[in-house]
Amino acid sequence: MRPIRTVATAVLAAAALIVTGCANGSDDTPAAAPSSAATFPVTVGTVTLEKRPEKIVALSPSATEMLFAIGAGKQVTAVDDNSNYPAEAPKSDLSGFNPNAEAIAAKNPDLVVLSNDTNKVVDQLTKLKVPVYVAPAAKTLDDTYQQIADLGALTGHPDEAADLTTRMKNEIDKLVKDVPQRATKLRYYYELDPTFYSVTSKTLVGSLFALVGMENVADAADPDGAKGGYPQLSQEVLVKANPDLIFLADVKCCQQSPETVKARSGWAAMNAVKNNQIVTLDDDIASRWGPRVVDLVRAIVDAVAKVPAA
Template sequence: MPGFRSRLLAVALLLVAVVGAACGDGGDDRVAESTGVAESTGIVEEPGVAESTGIVEEPGVAESTGIVEEPEVAEPERPQRIVSLSPTATEMLFAIGAGEQVVAVEEFSNYPPGAPVTDLSGWNPNVEAVLSYEPDLVVISNDANDLVAGLNAAGVALHLSPAPMNLEAWYGTFAELGIATGRVDEAADLVARLRREISAALEAAPDAPVRVYHEIDQTYFSASSASFIGAVYSAMGATNIADQADGDGSGYPQLTEEYIVEADPELIVITDQVSYTAADLAARPGWGEVAAVRNGNIVTVNADIASRWGPRLPRFIAAIAEALQSVVEPVS
C-alpha cells in the first residue's frame, strides 16, 4: 500500500527533522509519543509453520514474483471538527494546513485572518460551550476549569500543546500537532522551513553578548531565560538581565526600577500592546544614564509574535538580531 508506506516514511522524516539537531547536544526535544497508527493493525504476524512438512512459510510472498506484499493497514481518520482554545495553537494549525478542519477558535485568536473566532475562552473555558461545536479534537495550551476531565468524560480527543522551553522543543510541538491532526507531511515541511529561517536569523546576531531587558508591562515584569521567549534571547547569545532576579525559575520575574538601572541594559525591548512608547520609557526619571536609553536602543515588537510560540517567530528573531547588531556596531 503506497499510501500507508509514504505516511510512515513522512512520520519518520518528521521526527528526524525535529530531533536530529538535538541528538548531538542532548537538547530537550518534545517527541510525539505515537504516530497515530493503530497497534492492532500495524503488527506483522509471525510466519505460519506447516505441520506436515516443518517448512516455515514466508509471509506475503507471491510464488510467481518473489515480491513481499505490504500488510493491509488502515490509516487513522483525520479529525474534521477541531476547536482551538489557544491563539498559538490556532496559528500553528493553520500553518500546517489544518485550517480547513478548524470549526471554532477562542476569542483572542486574531491570526490568521479568517480564523473562525468565537466567544470561547481559553483562560476560563466552559466544557459545555466547547462541546456545542461537536469537536472531534480540542487543542489546548493548559488545563483550566477541569477542561481535560470534562472532555475525557465526553469522549472527545484533546491535544495539549504547552509553551516549550527552548527552540528544539518548539520544533517538536509542530511535529506532535501534525501527527494529531493528520498533517504529518505539512508539519514536516514547515519544520524544515522554520529551521532554515531561524538558522539564518540567528546567524545575523552578533557574536558579542549584549545585555537585554525585555519589559512585559509598566510594572517591570520581564522574561528570563527560563521562559520560551527568554530562551530565544539566549539562543542569540544575549545576556538577559532578568536571569539573576528569577530565583524560583518562574520565567517571568518582576523587577524594580533600581534593579534595571543598575543592570544597565544595552537593549530594551517593549511590545506594541503597552500603553506607552519607547519615548515615554526613555523619559522615565533616572533612566537617562541607562546604556539602551542613552544610545537610543529601545525596540518595539509585535506583542502577539513575542508572546506566542507560533510560526511567525522567525520575524521576531530577525528583528531582535538586527537590534543586537546595531548595539555592537552602531551606525555613525
C-alpha cells in the first residue's frame, strides 16, 4: 500500500505499492470445512485448481491476513518473513521481496500467493507446475475486495470471503458517515519515511483520506501520477504547505514520533505541530491492503474527530 523506507524500495513500491514475531502455527486442529458454495475445479484469472489447496504459501503480508480472515489459515503452511499477523501465521525465511522459486517449491505448495513477479518467479513456478495467484498492491478498496473474493474462491471459502467484504464495507461506510462536515477541508501530510516520501490521493491510502473529506498536500508533487502516487517532498514544501494534521507511518521502521517531528527545523510553525495534531500509526496496518484497512480508516476518523471545528 505504500513504499518501505529507503529511496530505492520506495520507488520500487510505487509500482508494487508496498510495506514481526510468530511461532509456527501448525497443530492438530483439523482444517476448517469449505464453504457450502465452494466448488472445484475453480478458475480465477489464469489460475485453475482441481481441488482445494491444503499447502498454501503466502509471500505477501496482506495476502496472509486475507487468507486467515476468510478462514483459510489452516491451509497455509508457510508465509514470508514479513508476515507477522496474525500471530499464528507459520512464518518462514522465504522472502516476498526477493522470492526464490526453488526455495518456494521446496515447501511443496499446491498454491502460491504473491504480490508481484519479482525475479520472474511466476514463470519459474509455473514451469515447476506450481499454481500461482498474483495479488498486486491494491490501488482502490475495490481491488482489495476483489482479491479477497478471488482468494475465497481459490481456497474453498467463497462465503466467508463475501461475509468479510460485506463487514468491511459496512464498517467503513459507518465510520465515514459519522465524520462531521466542515466548511473548510482539513489538510494533511502522510509520511512514509523521514526523507519525506508521501502518498497522493491516487493511491489506496490517499483514497481513504479522501473518503473522510481531507485534502492531501502531496497531490501537487505528482499531479499526473508520473511518480506512481509516491512523491518525495522537500522540507521547504511541507513547511509552506502547513498541513493541519501529520500522519506518521514510519514509527516502527524509523522511530519517528511527535517529538522527532517537533524537533525538525522550521516545523514548529506548522499548524499540525502547534496544535499537537501529529498522529502515529501502526506501520504494518498503514502499509497493508487487507482486512485491517478498516483500522486505518478508523485511525483517520478518530484523528479528525479530535480537531476542533473552525
